Amino acid sequence: MPLVIAIVFLITVVPSWLGVYSGYYQFVLMLIGINITLTVSLNLINGYMGEFSVGHAAFMGAGAYVASIINVYLLADSNFFGQARIAPGWSILIFPISLILGGIAASLFSLLVAFPSFRTRGDYLAIITLAVNFIFKSVIENIDKIGGPRGFMGMGGVVKAMQDVINIPWVMIWVFIVMVFSIYIVRNLVSSIMGKGIVAIRDDEIAAELMTVNTRRMKVIAFMLACGLAGMAGGLHAHAVSFINPSSYFIIQSTFMLVMVYLGGMGSLSGSVISAVLFTILLELMKPLGLYRFVVIPVLFILLMLLRPSGLMGNRELSDIFPPLRKFFGTAEERISHVPASD
Numbered sequence: 001m002p003l004v005i006a007i008v009f010l011i012t013v014v015p016s017w018l019g020v021y022s023g024y025y026q027f028v029l030m031l032i033g034i035n036i037t038l039t040v041s042l043n044l045i046n047g048y049m050g051e052f053s054v055g056h057a058a059f060m061g062a063g064a065y066v067a068s069i070i071n072v073y074l075l076a077d078s079n080f081f082g083q084a085r086i087a088p089g090w091s092i093l094i095f096p097i098s099l100i101l102g103g104i105a106a107s108l109f110s111l112l113v114a115f116p117s118f119r120t121r122g123d124y125l126a127i128i129t130l131a132v133n134f135i136f137k138s139v140i141e142n143i144d145k146i147g148g149p150r151g152f153m154g155m156g157g158v159v160k161a162m163q164d165v166i167n168i169p170w171v172m173i174w175v176f177i178v179m180v181f182s183i184y185i186v187r188n189l190v191s192s193i194m195g196k197g198i199v200a201i202r203d204d205e206i207a208a209e210l211m212t213v214n215t216r217r218m219k220v221i222a223f224m225l226a227c228g229l230a231g232m233a234g235g236l237h238a239h240a241v242s243f244i245n246p247s248s249y250f251i252i253q254s255t256f257m258l259v260m261v262y263l264g265g266m267g268s269l270s271g272s273v274i275s276a277v278l279f280t281i282l283l284e285l286m287k288p289l290g291l292y293r294f295v296v297i298p299v300l301f302i303l304l305m306l307l308r309p310s311g312l313m314g315n316r317e318l319s320d321i322f323p324p325l326r327k328f329f330g331t332a333e334e335r336i337s338h339v340p341a342s343d
Contacts, residue, residue, distance in 0.1 A: 026169060026172055027240065028280065028281075028284055029172060029175075030171060030172050030175045030236070030240045031240070031280050031284075032276060032277055032280045032281075033172075033175035033176050033178075033179040033236075034175055034179075034233045034236055034237050034240065035256075035260060035276040035277075035279065035280050036179050036182070036183070036272065036273050036276040036277070037178055037179050037182045037229055037230075037232070037233040037236075038056065038060060038229075038230055038233050038257050038260070038276070039257060039260040039261055039264065039272040039273075039275060039276045040182050040183055040186050040229070040269060040272045040273070041056070041182060041186070041225075041226040041227070041229035041230045041233070042056045042226065042230070042257050042258070042260075042261050043186075043261050043264070043266070043267065043268070043269070043271075043272045044186050044189070044190070044198075044222055044225065044226040045222065045223060045226045046258075046261055046266065047261060047265075047266035047267035047268070047315075048190050048195070048198055048199055048202065048222070048267050049198050049199075049201055049202055049218075049219065049222050049223075050201060050202025050203070051125045051219070051223075052123060052125055052126040053113075053125055053126065053129045053223075053226075054126045054129050054130050054133075054254055054258060055113075055128075055129030055130050055131070055132050055133030055254050056129070056226075056227075056230055056254050056257050056258075057133060057249040057250060057251070057253035057254040057257065058109070058129070058132050058133040058135075058136040058137075058249060058254075059106040059109060059110055059227035059230040059231055059234070060106070060230045060231065060233055060234035060237070060249050060253065061136055061137075061140070061234055061244075061246070061248065061249025062102070062105050062106040062109045062136065062231055062234065063099075063102035063103055063105060063106040063228075063230065063231020063232055063233070063234035063235045064102065064231075064234030064235055064237055064238040064244050064248075064249065065102075065140065065146065065152065065234075065238075065244065066098075066101060066102040066105040066106075066231070066235070067098040067099055067101065067102035067231075067232075067234070067235030067238060067239075068152060068154070068155050068235070068238040068239070068244060069146060069152070070094075070098040070101060070102075071091075071094065071095060071098045071155065071158040071239070072152075072154035072155060072157070072158060073085065074086045074090075074094055075088065075090070075091045075094060075157070075158045075161050076154045076155075076156075076157030076158050076161065077157060078153075078154035078157065079154075080145070080146065080147070080152065080154060081154075084157075084161075088161035088162075088164055088165060089165055091158060091161040091162045091165065092162055092165055092166070092170070095158070095162060095170065095174070095239075096174065098235065099174065099178070099232050099235045099236065100232070102231045102232060102234065102235035103228040103229065103231040103232040103235070104228065104231075105231060106227045106228055106230055106231025106232075106234070107224040107225070107227050107228035107231065109136075109227070109231075110223055110224050110226075110227035110228075111220075111224070112132060113125070113128050113129055113132055113223070114219065114220045114223045114224065115220075116128060117129075118216050118219045118220060118223075119216070130251075133249075133250060133251060133254060136246070136249065137246040137247070137249070137250050138246075140246040141246050147245070149245065149246060149247075150245065151243055151244060151245030151246075151248075152243070152244050152245070153242060153243045153244075155238055155239045155241075155242045155243075155244075156242035158239060159171055159239055159242070171236065171239050171240055174236060175236050175240070178229075178232050178233065178236060182229045182232075182233075183269060183273070185225070185229075186225075186229075186269065187269055189222075189225070190269075194218065194221070197213040197214075197215075197218050198218050198219075198222050199267075200213055201213065201215050201218060201219065202267075234249065252294075256279070256283075259279060259297075259301055260272070260275045260276050260279045261275070262301075262305070262311055263275035263278070263279060263301065263304065263311055263312060264276070264311050264312055264313055265310060265311030265312055265313035265314045265315060265316070266310075266311065266314075266315060267315040268311070268313040268314065268315055268316060268317060269317060270313055270316075270317045270318040270319075271311055271312055271313030271314075271316075274312060274313065275311070275312060282297065283297070
């Protein structure tokens with residue numbers, strides 16, 4: 001943990017103080033971190049559990065709106081809620097709490113999907129998650145108190161309140177903390193006994209049930225965890241861009257997440273990280289193409305699926321390709337196996 005804190009400090013705070021990062025580069029780095037969290041969380045559902053969720057952006061949006069509303073209501077002067085209720089000094093404490101509450105809200109929202117869809121098999125989860133994505137967008141558009149289709153803003157005031165206390169890139173710091181936390185918790189889950197049950201569901205659900213795996217319970221736990229992580233990523237995204245609307249968390253965003261998961265490889269955390277980095281940079285490089293990038297990028301990935309349908313990493317990790325990495329990034333058993341035996 002001290003090593004992680006030191007690395008986050010060196011990546012975020014020190015370059016900011018030295019003026020290495022411009023505002024644009026900070027924004028791109030935040031997008032990369034957010035996309036890594038989203039890809040890792042969706043890979044838990046689509047890759048490790050073997051289900052097919054296509055509406056992950058709805059849970060990202062739920063976390064974004066809940067975290068933003070809490071922070072703007074308490075910490076910022078806005079046209080929506082009037083004057084701030086709490087002094088800016090509390091912003092440093094309130095911000096992570098609101099992220100957690102956004103993640104919890106997204107997890108609870110996911111129960112609308114989990115209970116009906118996991119009583120069935122096949123492609124029903126895809127249909128239900130797609131419907132929930134439409135429901136989320138329609139509901140938010142009809143709540144005028146938070147801007148409706150016009151969108152919601154004021155998160156910039158929250159970020160400014162934190163920077164007035166201590167002038168460091170708070171949002172970027174929390175992006176990297178949540179990213180590391182997401183990778184850590186998903187990695188530990190899939191390598192645990194419960195995680196083996198989740199993978200068994202993917203391989204053969206009927207056989208898993210015969211081996212006493214409570215498949216319905218496992219599905220609900222994995223789905224709620226993945227959606228909770230997406231909700232936290234949504235809260236960070238809202239404060240990174242300072243403006244959100246229902247269309248920000250609709251089909252196109254869900255499609256981007258699916259592309260990153262399948263680009264990296266199903267059931268590969270390393271693949272999720274690599275694909276999120278590459279895809280985010282590719283989107284930024286193609287911005288001069290305007291709307292044509294939404295034609296070029298799908299064509300590129302159609303070619304990828306034809307030439308390498310398993311994605312960049314397949315279901316492998318970097319430690320499988322470079323065994324020495326297991327000493328640092330492997331499971332507990334793999335790290336122990338690399339400790340030299342005593343004489």
